[in-house]
Amino acid sequence: WTGSDVWHLLNKTAGIDPKILLEFDHLAVHERLQDELKSVGIESQVLLDVPSDQPLSSPLYPEPGVLLYWQEKNLMFMEAEVRLIVKMMPDVTFHIIGDKPTKPVGMNCKTYGWVSDDEKALVYDQCIAYLRMSRHDGIPYTGVEVSRMGRWVVVSGYDYPHWVRADTTEAAVKALRKILAVKKPNRKG
DSSP states (O other), X not given: OOHHHHHHHHTTOSOOOGGGGGGSOOEESSHHHHHHHXXXXXXXXXXXXXXXXXXXXXXXXXXXXXXXXXXXXXXXXXXXXXXXXXXXOTTXXXXXXXXXXXXXXXXXXXXXXXXXXHHHHHHHTTEEEEEEOBSSOSOOHHHHHHHHTTOEEEESSOOOTTSEEOOSHHHHHHHHHHHHHHOOOOTTO
C-alpha cells in the first residue's frame, strides 16, 4: 500500500470493498499508512523497498534545478500550490517527469514526460532537490530514489528523516531557496 492507494481506499474512490481485502497479506510503505489501514480493519506490515541496484551518483550542479513528478488530474497532488511555487521562483529551472501537463506550468520548466531509467538519471543529475506537495502520501518512491543519490527532498504533510517538511507554498520556497544557496548534496539522505 502506498499513499495514493490508501487515499483512494479511505475516500471510497478505489471501488474496493475493504472486507475482501482481509483475505490477503498486506504491506505498507510507512507506519502512518499502516495505522490508516488498521483504522479500516486491514492489518499490514511496513516495508520500504529501497532500490539497491541504483548507483549512487555524485551530484553535478552547474545550474541546480528542482525535480517535479507530475500526475495530471490526480487530486492527491497539490497542483495549484506547485504552480504557485514555480511562479514564485522564476530564476530556478524545474524539471518535470511523469505526465506532461496539459497547461503550461511555467517558462522556467523543462518537461520530459515519462522517461527511461537512463534518461531519468540524466534529469536527476540536473537537480539538487525534489519537491513533492501532496495532500496524502506514503513515502514516495521518487523521493527515496533521489535522496539515496544525495538530493534533497522537500515534502508536505509529514516528517521523514533527512527530508525537509514544507506544508505551505511559502515554506517550500524558503526551503528550496536555502538548499539552492548551499549547493551541497544531502549526505544524510
